Amino acid sequence: MNTGTWSDISNTASTYNEAPTSIGTWEYRAEVQSGVCSSLFSGISSIQVSDVPDSAGTINGLTSVCQGQSSVTYSVPSIANANIVHLDVTWWRNWYKHDK
Secondary structure, eight states: OOOOSSEEEOOSSSSSOOOOOOSSSEOOOOOOOOSSSSOOEOOOOEEEOOOOOOOOOOOOOOOOOOOTTOOOOOOOOTTTOOOOOOOOOOOOOOOOOOOO
8 A cells, every 4th residue: 555556466256355454545456367368457446444433422402302393403522533424313103003
């Protein structure tokens, strides 16, 4: 990584898995060859590896919301190493069955 040269990876399978050892941009390409024909390189695939975001911390807002209530706001403090934060809240309704 970041050396400007390509390193050979011993792999002849149709897939390759690796856990990058540091953050940054990792680039991969495949060299393919059939029989005695000349080898060719595939296009480059880039993988961006980033730091793991810190914990989101405490969610601030109402602890109880009634059905039909609107304009309810929740927030979390700024999260280090996070680019996008999406808070997804699903409201569940309890269903009960009465057996006769």
